[in-house]
Amino acid sequence: MDSKQLLAFALDKIDDMKARDIVHIDVSKSSDITDFMIVCSGTSKRHVLSIADHLAKEARHADAEPLGYEGQSDGEWALVDLGDVVVHVMQDQARSYYDLEKLWG
Structure with missing residues (x-):
């Protein structure tokens, strides 16, 4: 899967589990580690x-073994x-404290 396909895959799978307030950020220009970051709440x-x-x-079933x-x-x-997509799943309190959207957006 390329990075955009992996992003769509991850968004679909977290939506399956009713994740809330899903935000994805293109960090490819500011990070050498990943292309996209997803932040969502549980x-x-x-x-x-x-x-x-x-x-x-x-x-794992899609042969996209998580690196961590x-x-x-x-x-x-x-x-x-x-790899190309890093997903952060947070409770509301942790999400507002760390405010990753502001940090990376």
């Missing part, structure tokens, strides 16, 4: 983990690194 620790788990499992997966034990903020 309603609870369990919801955050479910969204991230679903994305990681579906990526962080935050499984906490549930406040989970990160799934798909």
Whole structure:
């Protein structure tokens, strides 16, 4: 998958799990690490983990093995690194505190 296909794939999979307030940011001009960043919210620790788990499992099934997966034990903020797309799934409090959209937007 190219980076735009991977972005569409990730957006679809987090939408499957009813992620809220989904924002994607093209960071290709400001980052050598990834092309796109997705930030979305979950309603609870369990919801955050479910969204991230679903994305990681579906990526594996599509032969897009995640390069990293962080935050499984906490549930406040989970990160799934798909290479060209990095997905941040956060609870509202963590999302407003770190304000990644402002930092990268």
